[in-house]
Amino acid sequence: MAEWDSPAQPHDYPPKIQSPPHLPPLPDRSKTRSPAPPSPPPPNPSENDPSLHPGTYVVQAPKELIFRVPPSQNARLAEEYRRKMQNRQRKCPYSLRFLGCSLSILLAVIFILGLAGGIFYLVVRPGIPSFTVETLAARKLPNKAREQFNLIIRSVNPSFKMGYCYEAGGNAALSHKGREIAAGKTPGYCQGFMSSSSFKLTVEGGNSSGANLADEAASLSLLIQYPVRLKVGGVRVLSMSLDIACDFRVSGLGTTTNRTHNVSRGCSAKMPLI
Missing domain, CATH: 2.60.40.1820 (Immunoglobulin-like)
Known part of the structure; x- marks a missing residue:
């Protein structure tokens, strides 16, 4: 028998699998971190201060800003204006209600008289001799x-x-x-x-x-x-x-x-x- 003189070709098992060059490598999820939770809002000073009425807001301004303090008579004038408006609003509904009732009664009377006159003319049919x-x-x-x-x-x-x-x-x-x-x-x-x-x-x-x-x-x-x-x-x-x-x-x-x-x-x- 004839003998093969070519040396034997070595084979590596198993073969190695390589990722395509155009695909990016997958990130390692084990190293990612979850975002930190948002910080709670600052406490409202009106909740802890009993002297503040409901609906009062506290505005915090920088110390660098200087605001003019209004005179004390402005508060008195504002209070008088508010009382006048309240009294006017209390009086207006009564006058408007009276005017509306009077107008409704007048319209009702005119409608009834017109209806009665129309029925009278249709039934009687008056004529000048x-x-x-x-x-x-x-x-x-x-x-x-x-x-x-x-x-x-x-x-x-x-x-x-x-x-x-x-x-x-x-x-x-x-x-x-x-x-x-x-x-x-x-x-x-x-x-x-x-x-x-x-x-x-x-x-x-x-x-x-x-x-x-x-x-x-x-x-x-x-x-x-x-x-x-x-x-x-x-x-x-x-x-x-x-x-x-x-x-x-x-x-x-x-x-x-x-x-x-x-x-x-x-x-x-x-x-x-x-």
Whole structure:
């Protein structure tokens, strides 16, 4: 057999493992130290000093700083100001509370009155009556140097649930060219809602009042002030004045006696609150 002349290669067991050159070595945790705990805060002098009130802070300043000591009267002025502010704060809530209560009561009263008025108008539906002069008759009174004018006036009440009671004793005046030729008092009567009625109005004047109207188409004006009482559900609730104004023309009024003239002219009426 042939023999190997090459020397035997030595082998080291086990092989050594080396860390890569690019990785840093791991630190030794056994040599690291934990950080020291924080030191406790300095004690508050106010906790140990019984003369300090709660909420008082003690400020420590360096000795190198020199502060000016305020005069003693500043403390007295500050105390007086603090007392004035406290007294003002005590008085203000009462006045504001009274003002708020008064305003609330006033608003409540206004709201209630407005609501009641709205309900009244929706249910009653009041309306101003309308008037029309239908006829006019003139005659001389016997044994008197006076003339009498009789007018028939028709009234219409458009209210849905409200009637009118026209009281006697109102003033009525018949005028021609701004001069009053006759005057009288109104009669009294009651009128229901949504109805019409007629009444007779009599006015008297001097003997020469009709003579001025003999030969011309006279323009006459009738003014009536009627005291009226409102009636709702059979109960008279309110009294007020009704003003009526009528303008119309009549021909040959002074030439005839006891003659009725058809007029049929409307009038204007004014009544407060309606």
